Amino acid sequence: MTKVIKGGTVVTADRQYKADVLIDGETILEIGENLKGDETIDASEAYVIPGGIDPHTHLEMPFMGTTAAETFESGTWAAAAGGTTMLIDFVLPGEDGSLVNAVNEWHRKSGKQICSDIGFHMAITGWSKQIWEEMAQVVDMGVNSFKHFMAYKGALMVEDDEMYASFQRCKELGALPMVHAENGDIVAELQKKYLAMGITGPEGHAYSRPPEVEGEAANRAIMIADAAGTPLYIVHVSCEQAHEAIRRARQKGMRVYGEPLIQFLTLDESEYFNKDWEHAARRVMSPPFRNKEHQASLWAGLAAGSLQVVATDHAAFTTAQKHMGDGDFTRIPNGTGGLEERLGVLWTEGVDTGRLTPEEFVAATSTNIAKILNIYPRKGALVPGADADIVVWDPSISKTIAASTQKSVLDYNVFEGRKVTAQPRYTLSRGEVIFAWGQNSQPQPGRGRFVPRPPFSSANRALSKWKELNSPRKVERDPMNIPSGV
Numbered sequence: 156m157t158k159v160i161k162g163g164t165v166v167t168a169d170r171q172y173k174a175d176v177l178i179d180g181e182t183i184l185e186i187g188e189n190l191k192g193d194e195t196i197d198a199s200e201a202y203v204i205p206g207g208i209d210p211h212t213h214l215e216m217p218f219m220g221t222t223a224a225e226t227f228e229s230g231t232w233a234a235a236a237g238g239t240t241m242l243i244d245f246v247l248p249g250e251d252g253s254l255v256n257a258v259n260e261w262h263r264k265s266g267k268q269i270c271s272d273i274g275f276h277m278a279i280t281g282w283s284k285q286i287w288e289e290m291a292q293v294v295d296m297g298v299n300s301f302k303h304f305m306a307y308k309g310a311l312m313v314e315d316d317e318m319y320a321s322f323q324r325c326k327e328l329g330a331l332p333m334v335h336a337e338n339g340d341i342v343a344e345l346q347k348k349y350l351a352m353g354i355t356g357p358e359g360h361a362y363s364r365p366p367e368v369e370g371e372a373a374n375r376a377i378m379i380a381d382a383a384g385t386p387l388y389i390v391h392v393s394c395e396q397a398h399e400a401i402r403r404a405r406q407k408g409m410r411v412y413g414e415p416l417i418q419f420l421t422l423d424e425s426e427y428f429n430k431d432w433e434h435a436a437r438r439v440m441s442p443p444f445r446n447k448e449h450q451a452s453l454w455a456g457l458a459a460g461s462l463q464v465v466a467t468d469h470a471a472f473t474t475a476q477k478h479m480g481d482g483d484f485t486r487i488p489n490g491t492g493g494l495e496e497r498l499g500v501l502w503t504e505g506v507d508t509g510r511l512t513p514e515e516f517v518a519a520t521s522t523n524i525a526k527i528l529n530i531y532p533r534k535g536a537l538v539p540g541a542d543a544d545i546v547v548w549d550p551s552i553s554k555t556i557a558a559s560t561q562k563s564v565l566d567y568n569v570f571e572g573r574k575v576t577a578q579p580r581y582t583l584s585r586g587e588v589i590f591a592w593g594q595n596s597q598p599q600p601g602r603g604r605f606v607p608r609p610p611f612s613s614a615n616r617a618l619s620k621w622k623e624l625n626s627p628r629k630v631e632r633d634p635m636n637i638p639s640g641v
């Protein structure tokens with residue numbers, strides 16, 4: 156069975172051109188003029204883009220005494236409705252601390268539910284011989300990225316020596332280290348300080364996590380990555396201080412990647428101040444929203460290429476869950492939604508305003524992260540042989556974002572009332588239409604697949620020591636890197 160997407164303007168990360176896209180089964184067969192297929196999908200007056208990839212979600216994540224409300228089913232449906240055909244979810248180790256068991260648990264939770272394809276990152280929340288060993292198994296299971304929390308002291312936070320050891324292990328295994336960059340010690344001090352001052356509401360969350368705390372951690376993580384000889388991916392970059400660290404590192408030839416969130420680009424810190432408790436608490440996430448100067452820095456970074464990826468950190472807690480933190484901002488579950496809105500809001504605030512070209516939009520929502528996570532060109536590209544994850548992106552469909560019409564299970568939307576100027580006419584996942592504008596049918600849960608991501612070749616691993624690392628000599632396992640058994 157073939158399908159042809161007809162009459163649209165194909166937009167990739169580097170160009171736009173009029174062409175039809177012929178799909179055979181699950182993959183793209185040909186891109187060219189006057190193509191014919193068994194079935195026709197109309198793309199006239201629309202763009203044809205690679206499906207969005209959201210590299211940062213927390214579906215059904217146990218966190219801060221509760222579990223994120225978005226399920227793999229509702230999350231992948233919401234994603235499809237917004238033009239996102241793949242998401243990468245963060246696996247957190249459970250009580251037993253086993254990474255392998257955690258990956259299996261995420262497969263168990265997600266497998267029957269997912270409506271589109273997914274991948275996993277693994278979180279490193281401590282350090283032991285078992286973790287060191289299991290990291291190799293996790294890479295064999297198709298997970299080639301490990302995230303380190305520099306915040307959440309007493310819970311998820313890792314120390315510098317642990318991070319250094321883990322980064323070296325990543326280097327050996329061809330995996331990409333990632334960090335949540337916030338200085339957890341300073342955050343803990345500031346939380347105590349503001350609570351002691353009687354500031355207990357959500358504004359205390361913003362006060363206790365200033366940009367300096369993020370900038371310090373970003374700089375430290377970059378230096379540790381350089382010492383370990385690995386690239387580094389910094390998740391949820393919210394401020395100029397972290398962006399500056401990334402810019403500087405890249406200028407020196409280091410492979411450091413930065414991921415601003417759609418929320419940080421378009422929502423600012425005024426959401427926390429002089430607002431009712433619920434309004435502010437629904438927007439509590441870490442790092443918090445910043446002021447307009449920081450937003451301008453992030454937009455500039457996307458245009459200049461010093462920031463590469465726009466994600467959501469979709470961690471959806473209902474209003475009832477947010478109320479768990481009544482009377483103490485440190486207990487408000489951290490997280491906001493955005494999976495369904497990411498492309499529409501970025502198009503409206505980025506492309507419509509002239510801040511981004513359509514090609515830069517495609518790069519930031521799909522192509523760049525596919526390259527960074529080693530799934531390109533199977534994902535993130537419109538080329539023959541690639542998975543037919545494709546969106547017919549229609550700049551004549553506008554809508555006003557409202558919780559009442561979203562696919563997400565949340566009972567609110569942080570973008571409520573915002574008008575977006577383009578939406579998917581069709582979303583295809585491996586050749587199947589899983590969303591059509593104006594129709595409300597849900598894609599089949601369980602049709603999605605886990606996409607294993609292979610380890611990187613040594614050329615991709617190198618940072619500033621790239622010449623040394625790039626030599627054909629196989630990297631020896633370094634006995635100094637084996638933890639003494641905590």
Ligand code: DUC
Nearest residue numbers: 335440441470489490
């Ligand atoms: N930040 C959040 O806001 N939620 C989930 C985890 C994180 O780092």
Ligand code: ZN
Nearest residue numbers: 335390391441
């Ligand atoms: Zn984080």
Ligand code: ZN
Nearest residue numbers: 211213468470
């Ligand atoms: Zn996150």
Ligand code: ZN
Nearest residue numbers: 477478479481
């Ligand atoms: Zn309450």
